[in-house]
Every structure is written in C-alpha cells, then in structure tokens.
Amino acid sequence: MTKRILLASLYHETHTFVDEITGLADFDINRGDAILARRGDGSTIDGFLEVAEREGWEVVPVSDYSALPSGTADQAVFEKFWNELDAGLRAALADGGLDGVWLGLHGAMVTTGSVDPEGELLRRIRAVPGAESLPIYGVFDLHATFTPLMAEHATGLVGYRENPHTDARESAVRSADLLARTLREGVIPRMHVRNAALIWPPTGTGTADSPMRDLEALARQIEAEHSDIWAVNIIAGYSFSDVPFAGVAFSLITAGSEDEATAALTDLEQLATSLRELGLPEEWDLDAALADAKGKPGPVVIVEPADNIGGGAPGDCTSVLRGFLRHGVTNAAVAIADAESVRALDDARPGDIVRLSIGGKGSRLDPGPVELDVTFISRSDGEFTLEDRNSHLAAMQGVHISMGPSAVVEAQGIKILLNSRKTPPFDLGQFRSQGIIPEDLSLIGVKAAVAHRRAYDKIARASYTVTTPGPCTSALKTLPYRRLRQPVFPVS
Ligand SMILES: [Zn+2]
Incomplete structure (x- = not known):
C-alpha cells in the first residue's frame, strides 16, 4: 500500500x-x-x-x-x-x-x-x-x-x-x-x-x-x-x-x-x-575596530550584529557606513536596504552625482539617514543565483534570490549596494552579481551575527564583530522583555 x-x-x-x-x-x-x-x-x-x-x-x-x-x-x-x-x-x-x-x-x-x-x-x-x-x-x-x-x-x-x-x-x-x-x-x-x-x-x-x-x-x-x-x-x-x-x-x-x-x-x-x-562573545567598539583594521591586508570584514538581517533587523542601519566615512577608509563596500534611494536614482546615468538620504529609516535606534553626494554606477533587477547551494538562503528561498530593484553608487571610495528588499549577507553572489568583487575589497560591512561566516570567512583576512545601535543588539539586558517565564536569565 x-x-x-x-x-x-x-x-x-x-x-x-x-x-x-x-x-x-x-x-x-x-x-x-x-x-x-x-x-x-x-x-x-x-x-x-x-x-x-x-x-x-x-x-x-x-x-x-x-x-x-x-x-x-x-x-x-x-x-x-x-x-x-x-x-x-x-x-x-x-x-x-x-x-x-x-x-x-x-x-x-x-x-x-x-x-x-x-x-x-x-x-x-x-x-x-x-x-x-x-x-x-x-x-x-x-x-x-x-x-x-x-x-x-x-x-x-x-x-x-x-x-x-x-x-x-x-x-x-x-x-x-x-x-x-x-x-x-x-x-x-x-x-x-x-x-x-x-x-x-x-x-x-x-x-x-x-x-x-x-x-x-x-x-x-x-x-x-x-x-x-x-x-x-x-x-x-x-x-x-x-x-x-x-x-x-x-x-x-x-x-x-x-x-x-x-x-x-x-x-x-x-x-x-x-x-x-x-x-556572550566579546564585541569591538566600532572606532577601535576600524583603527585596528586600517592598513591590514583585506578583505577585512566588519560584522554588525545589531543590524542582523537574518535575525529580523531592517538592514538599513548606518553606523558602519558612518564609521567608514569618519575613518576615511577606501575600497570598501556595504549593502543597505533602501528602496527609496533606489527609486531616487531612476533617472540617473552612470557618472551622475546624486544627493541621497541613505538608510536609517527602519529602526528608531539608528542615528538616521546619511546625507551623501554619491556617484551613480549601475542598476539592476537585483536577481542573482546563489554561488553556494548550501547557503542558508537556499533553505529559505531556493537558489534564485531577488534583492528587488538595486543600484550601486560610490562615495569617497566606498561602494554602496542599495537593495529594495533587504537581503541577508549569506552569499558572495550578492555583491559579485552587481559588479562588486568581494575578494578585491579592503573592507566589507556585513549585517549579520554568525550566518555570514560560511560565505565570508573563506575570503576574510580578518573579522571584527562590532557593537552598534540597532534592534538585534547583543546587549540583551537593554531589551524590554515583559513576557519571559521566571526564572530566565538573559546573558549580557
Ligand atoms: Zn536560525
């Protein structure tokens, strides 16, 4: 039967x-x-x-x-x-x-x-x-x-x-x-x-x-x-x-x-x-991490658990981008989920300078949008196929991923990949499909806690997990829990 x-x-x-x-x-x-x-x-x-x-x-x-x-x-x-x-x-x-x-x-x-x-x-x-x-x-x-x-x-x-x-x-x-x-x-x-x-x-x-x-x-x-x-x-x-x-x-x-x-x-x-x-592993202060990373052979990965997309954060927090700008780093890249900024580039041609208000819209904990003059480089439909079929993205969504309409812009030596749909950084195809070669970068900002390691550890020469404000903070005692059974002890 x-x-x-x-x-x-x-x-x-x-x-x-x-x-x-x-x-x-x-x-x-x-x-x-x-x-x-x-x-x-x-x-x-x-x-x-x-x-x-x-x-x-x-x-x-x-x-x-x-x-x-x-x-x-x-x-x-x-x-x-x-x-x-x-x-x-x-x-x-x-x-x-x-x-x-x-x-x-x-x-x-x-x-x-x-x-x-x-x-x-x-x-x-x-x-x-x-x-x-x-x-x-x-x-x-x-x-x-x-x-x-x-x-x-x-x-x-x-x-x-x-x-x-x-x-x-x-x-x-x-x-x-x-x-x-x-x-x-x-x-x-x-x-x-x-x-x-x-x-x-x-x-x-x-x-x-x-x-x-x-x-x-x-x-x-x-x-x-x-x-x-x-x-x-x-x-x-x-x-x-x-x-x-x-x-x-x-x-x-x-x-x-x-x-x-x-x-x-x-x-x-x-x-x-x-x-x-x-x-509860220790985390770096962002400025200390960027100072320490300066001059090291890349790619160096700056991991930002507070904006962990795979953990439910909006993927548009701006602290790491601000840090890159503040420290004058170049040959760096970060992906930010920001459909508004993608739309603002609808009429842009490669080489155009456009004033954007980037990220900072998805969490009250973030310092807010970064006002920036950027050079428009390219746009796409944001579709890509996973380079790694065992990526956790495949378990969720299959091997064909859509980031929604996307654009690449550059400001002060920092490439910013703008996605309409937030996309967990679990696969190098996210950048490569948009013309950014991760292996060639000095610094990469990654919005994740642990799940990025499968993709990024194999190319990273160094990795810093940093503390920034955001909804997926590792400092659990700062979160307003009300419904936990007792006794439960958030370790932080
Ligand atoms: Zn999980």
Missing part, C-alpha cells in the same frame, strides 16, 4: 522588539503542485521530497508560507494558513486517509494573537478527527522557541545542527527518514523538552565555538549511547522574542523511557549552565 503524507510549511522568525507587523503580503506562498515544484531547489521542502520519492510516498501538498525574519506576524496570516491546512487535512483523511504529516517550520514565530503559533498549530492538527494519533514529523531552525505544547503534540521534530545553517535541507532529510522509520517499524516515538533558564544572543550560538560545539557533541554522544533515543535537538533559541519559552532548550525524540529522557535532558541543561558565560 502506498503511504500518503500531508506536506505543509510555515516559516517565520519573529522579532518582537521591532514595531512593524508582518502581514500576508510579506509572505511567499505556494500551494498544491507549486510546492512539489520546489524539488531540486535546495530547500527543506526539497529535502523532504527527496525522501518521499525514495520511499514511494504519495505526497499531499497543501500550503507553504515563508517570510524573511521581521516583526510580529499578523494572526490573520496564521489563521489563513490554518484554514488551508485544516481543509486539506480533512479532505485527505476523508478521501483515502493519511499515514503521516510532515511540517517545515522555523519555530520562532510569534503572532499578534499567539506567543506559540507552532504549538497551537500542532494542537489544532491533533484535534482534527482522525489525526489524533497520526505521526507528525518535521524540521525546525536551531533558533526556534521550542515549547512544551510542541513536544506534547509532535511525534518527531528535528532541528538544524549547524550554525551557520548549512544543514537545513539535510535536517529535513533526517526528519523524513525518521517518519519512514515509524512507517516501517510501526513504532511511534514521543518528544520531551527541557527549557533552560538561559537566553543567548545570536553571536553566541555559532556551532564552531563553545557553548554550542560542546552541546552538539554531547547530543551526538547521547544518540550513540541510547538506541531508543532517535534524535537529540540543541536549540540555541531566539533572543529577540519576548515570549514565555524564549531561550535555550533541549528536546529529544525517543521510543524509550521517560527516566532515560529526563536524565539526558538534565545532562544537557547542566552543561549549558556551566558554559553560560561563553554564550
């Missing part, structure tokens, strides 16, 4: 400390066969579809909603997604039945109506008649908020193990393999979660370094030593989320005893607590 699996995906990392509401228009949406057409695009859905093909499953594709990290999502988006999923689920159960559900999730979504939409989604699926005991598997991001409600209703959610997230698709494959195991062996495991009393900023969650490196190693050891435990997830958490279960967590999928699970989760929690201070 051919197994039938329902497929849906809901992907948003929600920054609750920025003012914007993320609405339906901000989401890329695929339905039905358009989801099956994602086969081959490098995404998590592609990973699931690979296993489905191999296992000979009939896939029932319903809805696939994803948006870049940004402000609180409108509850109406969640309800629309749920209505589609609910209808698809009921129709499939009534007509031929289902053997399982597979979900692509981020796991750190927050809506105007819910602090735990993924938990609520799983609860609602379980409440549909006929779905009470269906295997529900799926994949989620290492920066998720993993809640008790998720553990209660999911059969097996598998998290990414790498940050930068080079293994998103591979993690989807791993989760679908576990679904295949359930169908083959007839064993339905369950999940357990432990929420640690810790929150780390994104800069502290790279898996090449402690504490994440040690925690991942312990997770692999637990998996190796306990055959009943199918997978252990180290969840770094998402610090820019003011919800009760924000922060570091551990979850596992097990067919074994609760005591065994509890002991494993306790070991992980104790290790995390003992390493807690390592979750």
